[in-house]
Amino acid sequence: MKKKGTILTMLSSITFGFAFTLGPMTYGAEGSNPVTLTFLRNFLSLPFLLVIILLLKIDLKITKKQLRDLVILGFIGNAITTLMLNMAFAYIDVGIVTPIHFTYPIFVTLGCVIFFHEKLSKQKVLALIVAMSGISCFFLSALNSASMGSSTVLGLILAIASGVFYAFYIIFMDKSGLKGESPFKITFYVAVASSIGMFIYGMITNQLVLSSLTSKAWTISAIFAFLCTVVALSLLQIGIKHIGASEASVISTFEPITSVIFGSLLLGEKITSIKVIACILIFAGVLTLSLSKSES
Incomplete structure (x- = not known):
């Protein structure tokens, strides 16, 4: 069962890594932009999530407090995160964006230390230094370019x-306390909140351009939503069930590596030596941090 969980979690990471390379393909001549892609990523996932919820007979009832928390989680946590990612894809390679984004465990650690006074061990300090060195490599590469x-x-x-x-x-x-609820239930409400938030933002800024999308952009956006919501998320949840969250988080560090590979194969992005070094440093830092958590 552990082998099955490991394989499924790795497949989830590969699927996420592949899906992120699809987003930039909808830009430019295909008529889409980061705001439109973020809206569609959430909105088009709703039918898939609803089918899963109905099949699993998940209760969708929530309290007023949960509704407030889900709105915050959906708009600030999910929508803005996805929008920042999609905007970054418009400026630099997917193979650079994803490894940098995947330093989020570092910021989780810093946030818990700063706001919740959690202890910072020597191993975590080392992880922070190594991962930040990886990010610095990307900046040095950009400055020297x-x-x-x-x-x-x-x-x-x-x-x-x-x-x-x-x-x-x-x-x-x-x-x-939302982590105690079904992942699919949380994802559904987060997608609803994100869709509403991005629709309002897109209308205000005139960046929601659904009418200008080509059939290719619609197809890619739908595949993007399906892969992230149904395939990758389902595989991850099953994987966590078999091997636990800590081990799954370690295996999930393969996601940025797959993004670099697919970015090169599908988008023609160059794999430079500095990018490889930066990815190795970030991977080592996040892996060290994940292992320190699993051992504690």
């Missing part, structure tokens, strides 16, 4: 911001 511009730096900042907001998502999920 002849083609470097303000858009490159903005992309790097957005990638880091996506990790910070996702860290908020995880901390808020933990401290609010």
Whole structure:
């Protein structure tokens, strides 16, 4: 059963990594943009989630406090995280954005230390230094690049911001008590809140451009939502059931690696030596942090 859980969790990471390379394919000539993609990522996932909830006979009842927490989680934690990611994809390679985003365990640790006074062990300090060194490599690469511009730096900042907001998502999920509910139930309400939030934001800013999307953009957006919501999330939940959350979090660090590989295969992104070094440092830092948590 442990082998099955490990394989399923790894397949979940590969699916997430592959799905993230699809987003940028809807930009430009296909008519989409980060705001539209973020809205569709959540809105198109609702039918899939509803089918899963009905099949599993999950009770959708929630309290007033849970409704408030889910709105906060959906808009601030999920919608802004996804929007930052999708915006970063418009400026820099997926193979750079995803590894930087995946430093969120570092920000979770920092958030818990700063706001909840949790202890910071020597192993965690080492993990922070190693992972931050990896992020620094990306910035140094951008600064030394002849083609470097303000858009490159903005992309790097957005990638880091996506990790910070996702860290908020995880901390808020933990401290609010929502983690005790069914993952699919939480994901459904988070998707609803995110869809409403992004629809309002898109209408106000005139960035929700559904009418200009090509059939290819609609198809890719639907596949993106399906892979993230049904395939990857379901595999992850089953994997956690068999091997536990701590071990699953360690295996999930394969996600940024798959993003780098698929970014190269599907989007023609270059795998440079500095990118490889940065990915190794980030991977080592996050892995060290995950192992320290699983041992504590």
